[in-house]
Amino acid sequence: NDARNAISVLICAMMMANVLSHIGLFFNGDATGFEHKTIHRANNTTKIWADWEVVLEMKKQGHPVASSQPTVTSTGVFIKSHNHVSATGDSAPFVISIADKSMADGVSDVVPVPRLGMNSDVTGYLAFHKSRNGTTSFYKWMYKEVVIPFICKVRKSLTGNDTDWAIYWIDGENIAMDPVLEDDIRTMFLEHHILVIKGPASTT
Numbered sequence: 330n331d332a333r334n335a336i337s338v339l340i341c342a343m344m345m346a347n348v349l350s351h352i353g354l355f356f357n358g359d360a361t362g363f364e365h366k367t368i369h370r371a372n373n374t375t376k377i378w379a380d381w382e383v384v385l386e387m388k389k390q391g392h393p394v395a396s397s398q399p400t401v402t403s404t405g406v407f408i409k410s411h412n413h414v415s416a417t418g419d420s421a422p423f424v425i426s427i428a429d430k431s432m433a434d435g436v437s438d439v440v441p442v443p444r445l446g447m448n449s450d451v452t453g454y455l456a457f458h459k460s461r462n463g464t465t466s467f468y469k470w471m472y473k474e475v476v477i478p479f480i481c482k483v484r485k486s487l488t489g490n491d492t493d494w495a496i497y498w499i500d501g502e503n504i505a506m507d508p509v510l511e512d513d514i515r516t517m518f519l520e521h522h523i524l525v526i527k528g529p530a531s532t533t
Contacts, residue, residue, distance in 0.1 A: 341498075341526055345496050348494050348496065348524065349493075349494065349495075349496060350488065350493045350494075351487050351488055351493065352416045352417065353415050353416055353417035353419070353483065353487045354415075354416075354483075354484055354487065354488070354493060354494070354495040354496065355415065355416040355495075355496050355498070356413060356414065356415050356416070356479075356480055356483075356495060356496065356497045356498065357413070357414055357416075357497075357498050357499075358411070358412070358413045358476065358497060358498070358499040359411075359412055359499065359500050360409050360410060360411045360412065360426075360505075361409070361410055361412070362407060362408060362409035362410065362426075362461060363407075363408060407427070407428040407461040408425060408426070408427055408428075409425070409426040409427075409428075409461060409463075410423065410424070410425055410426075411423075411424040411425070411426065411471065413475070413476055413479055415480075415483050417483075417487070419479075419483045420446070420447040421446075421475055421476065421479035422445065422446045422451045422452060422453045422454065422475060422479070423445045423446050423447075423453035423454070424453065424454045424456060424471055424475055425445075425453070425454070425455050425456065426456045426457075426458060426461070426463055426467075427455060427456070427457050427458075428458060428459070428460055428461045429457045429458065429459065430459060431459075432457055432458055432459040433459065434459055435464050435465075435466070436458070436459070436464065436466075437456055437457065437458045437463060437464045437466055437467035437470070438456070438457045438458075439454050439455070439456045439457075439467070439470060440454065440455045440456075440457075441453075441454055442454060442455055454475070462502060462504050463504060463505075464504070465504060465507055465508055468504065468505050468507075468508045469508040469511075469513075469514055472508060472509070472514055472517070472518075473514070473517065476497065477517060477518065477521055477523065480495050480497060480521070480523055481521055491521070491522065492522055493522065494522045494523070494524060495522060495523045495524070496523075496524050496526060497518070497523050497524070497525050497526070498526045499525065499526070499527055500527070506527060509525050509527075
């Protein structure tokens with residue numbers, strides 16, 4: 330797998346070198362998540378705000394840490410942050426997904442939140458879905474309303490035009506990739522001169 334990933338990334342890098350007129354037109358999109366669990370132990374309540382990698386690292390270093398396995402009576406909320414950045418450090422408005430079991434299957438509810446971002450003049454978003462994976466309609470919305478406008482804005486500031494090709498590298502799950510293969514989203518990316526690359530898993 331390491332050899333496959335290395336070769337895939339090398340091929341993509343060679344292609345990008347021939348396409349990009351400015352390094353700032355390389356964009357990366359990825360998501361990271363964690364679960365907030367309430368764990369009952371010895372009549373005390375311990376709240377954990379860390380994903381499993383952090384828990385494992387704390388155990389490795391010998392730091393005391395509550396069990397990462399909740400009891401049957403525990404409550405948990407899964408939160409995922411969808412991050413989009415350029416190679417020159419620009420950041421798109423924050424999009425935070427929250428798994429809410431009360432939501433209907435296949436439905437997402439997106440709520441704008443002023444100043445939820447790296448800069449105080451932007452509006453970020455909270456998105457609620459039934460599962461941590463989100464929905465197809467959510468990803469279509471995110472590509473249309475967040476990703477493409479962000480890439481176009483950065484490109485305009487760097488090159489002054491709308492025709493230089495940009496590259497958007499994503500390490501997405503199937504549910505995130507499926508909309509990219511649909512005609513309307515694929516056409517929108519191409520009309521805005523954006524090439525979408527799906528790298529091997531866990532290489533972003």
